[in-house]
Amino acid sequence: PTPAPAPAPTPEPTPEPVIEVDETVWNPQMLIKTNAVGWGLAVSNLAIEVELAKHFSFNLPVYYSGVDYFKQTLKYRTFAIYPEFRYWFKERDGWFIGAHGGLAYYNIAYGSDWRIQDLNGSTPALGGGLNFGYRMPLSKKHPRWKVEFTLGAGVYDVKYEKFVNEKDGPKAQGSVHNTVVALDHVGISFSYSIDLKKRNK
Numbered sequence: 433p434t435p436a437p438a439p440a441p442t443p444e445p446t447p448e449p450v451i452e453v454d455e456t457v458w459n460p461q462m463l464i465k466t467n468a469v470g471w472g473l474a475v476s477n478l479a480i481e482v483e484l485a486k487h488f489s490f491n492l493p494v495y496y497s498g499v500d501y502f503k504q505t506l507k508y509r510t511f512a513i514y515p516e517f518r519y520w521f522k523e524r525d526g527w528f529i530g531a532h533g534g535l536a537y538y539n540i541a542y543g544s545d546w547r548i549q550d551l552n553g554s555t556p557a558l559g560g561g562l563n564f565g566y567r568m569p570l571s572k573k574h575p576r577w578k579v580e581f582t583l584g585a586g587v588y589d590v591k592y593e594k595f596v597n598e599k600d601g602p603k604a605q606g607s608v609h610n611t612v613v614a615l616d617h618v619g620i621s622f623s624y625s626i627d628l629k630k631r632n633k
Contacts, residue, residue, distance in 0.1 A: 458486050458523070465580070465623035467493065473508060474499055479621065482628075486523045491516040491530070505597045506543045512536035512556075514617060516563070525567045525578065533560040534586055534616055541597050551591040551607050561586025563617055576625045584617035 460483040470477040479493035493514050500507040516532035537556045541547035550556055563584025569575040590612050594605035 460484075460628045461524070461625045462628055463578070463623040463625045465493075465621045467495075467619045467621045469618050469620055470495055473497070474501065475508065475510065479623075481518075481623070483524070487520045489518045489520065491518055491532075495536075503543075504599055505541050505547070507539060507541050507547075509539040510536055512538075525569065527564070527566050529562070529564045530584070531560070531562055532584065532586070532617070534558070534588065536588075538592075543597075545597055546604060547595045547597040547601065548592050549595065551593055555591045557588045557590045557612070559586050559588030559612075559616075561616060565619070567623075570622075578623045578625065580619065580621040580623060582617055582619035582621065583615070585614065586616040588612045588614070588616070 462483070463479075463481040465479040465481060467477050467479070475495050475497040477493060477495045479491060481489050481491040483489045491514075493516075495510060495512045497509050499509070512535065514532045514534050516530045518528045518530040520526065520528045535556045535558055537550050537553070539547070539549045539553070561584055563582055565580055565582035567578055567580040570577040570579055588611070589609075591607055591609050593603060593607055595601045596604050
């Protein structure tokens with residue numbers, strides 16, 4: 433009888449190629465943020481920050497409040513934006529310095545005899561300044577959630593009118609044109625970061 437042929441050897445499985453991720457490749461992120469200090473003053477706010485390069489980002493906060501503080505003679509109504517360019521000493525998080533512009537409409541009354549409003553309700557304060565801050569992840573387990581501390585000051589050109597602080601109060605003083613130096617940003621912000629593109633492989 434003819435002997436049976438020997439079984440063909442089973443080919444060894446081809447190993448899957450190892451894909452290495454280059455950790456040195458920069459992948460830009462966008463952060464969605466809100467400032468807890470603003471919410472504490474009943475000023476709603478939202479900010480978007482986009483990384484432009486390894487050490488530079490652009491930040492755009494928007495603030496709005498249209499409410500009184502429990503009574504008509506106590507209020508801080510505003511609509512404001514503060515476009516800002518930041519330089520980060522590290523590629524991401526840590527310390528930063530920034531230069532910002534500012535535009536703010538306002539209607540302010542602190543319960544005293546007077547209420548101050550931008551001229552005709554259509555002449556915002558215009559200016560800008562410098563700020564610095566520090567940002568870090570909330571935890572190692574969830575690095576996309578971050579907290580940021582910011583302090584800034586600026587110089588603003590303001591034109592405003594003073595009114596008697598009562599309902600439909602008469603104008604107490606004509607328009608005033610002045611230059612003001614003041615703190616314009618105090619922030620404890622919480623954010624979530626999103627990758628703008630997939631990691632290079």
